[in-house]
Amino acid sequence: GAVVSQHPSRVICKSGTSVKIECRSLDFQATTMFWYRQFPKQSLMLMATSNEGSKATYEQGVEKDKFLINHASLTLSTLTVTSAHPEDSSFYICSARRTVQSYEQYFGPGTRLTVT
């Protein structure tokens, strides 16, 4: 149990376009979902926290108008990178927390975004 999927696994887009990444909890309902960014050989950097039906909470320094997060259901959260630029190229990973009593986060396989 506790499987999280992401789609797409890789995406290449042109500068100025928008890209949507989906994160789904496949076998559980996720109370909270998190979005991370990871640069090569670095650890995970939390971008935002989202709860179903609520606005996402963004970490300091993360532009909420650039990284739009929607958590429409207990099994689906989406991250849209708007007007992408080459500096947005990165590995984006989502995670999900199972229940109110559970503290573990289960991670998706990640999405490699390349902006040309």
Next chain:
Amino acid sequence: EDQVTQSPEALRLQEGESSSLNCSYTVSGLRGLFWYRQDPGKGPEFLFTLYSAGEEKEKERLKATLTKKESFLHITAPKPEDSATYLCAVQPSGTYKYIFGTGTRLKVLA
């Protein structure tokens, strides 16, 4: 300020050579400490949760322990397939967010 430090940054072991990875933390209150394994180009895979000092968890060749200041991930008789980056994360009291360490890149040579 809440902080997590992992050491060493990188570790090379011969197959069968046991060792330990360290995760030192400073938080105002600890809700939980988590160990993950991450393979290149993939998301982290959950290994263990530790909640209080003195707690230990085991899974195959891995054993995680926790004190009030640090956690150790002991790897007994490692195999090449144990090669990965091992990440430690702490969850301070009052939040569901993690603070990640920078990880230990483990390479086990056959």
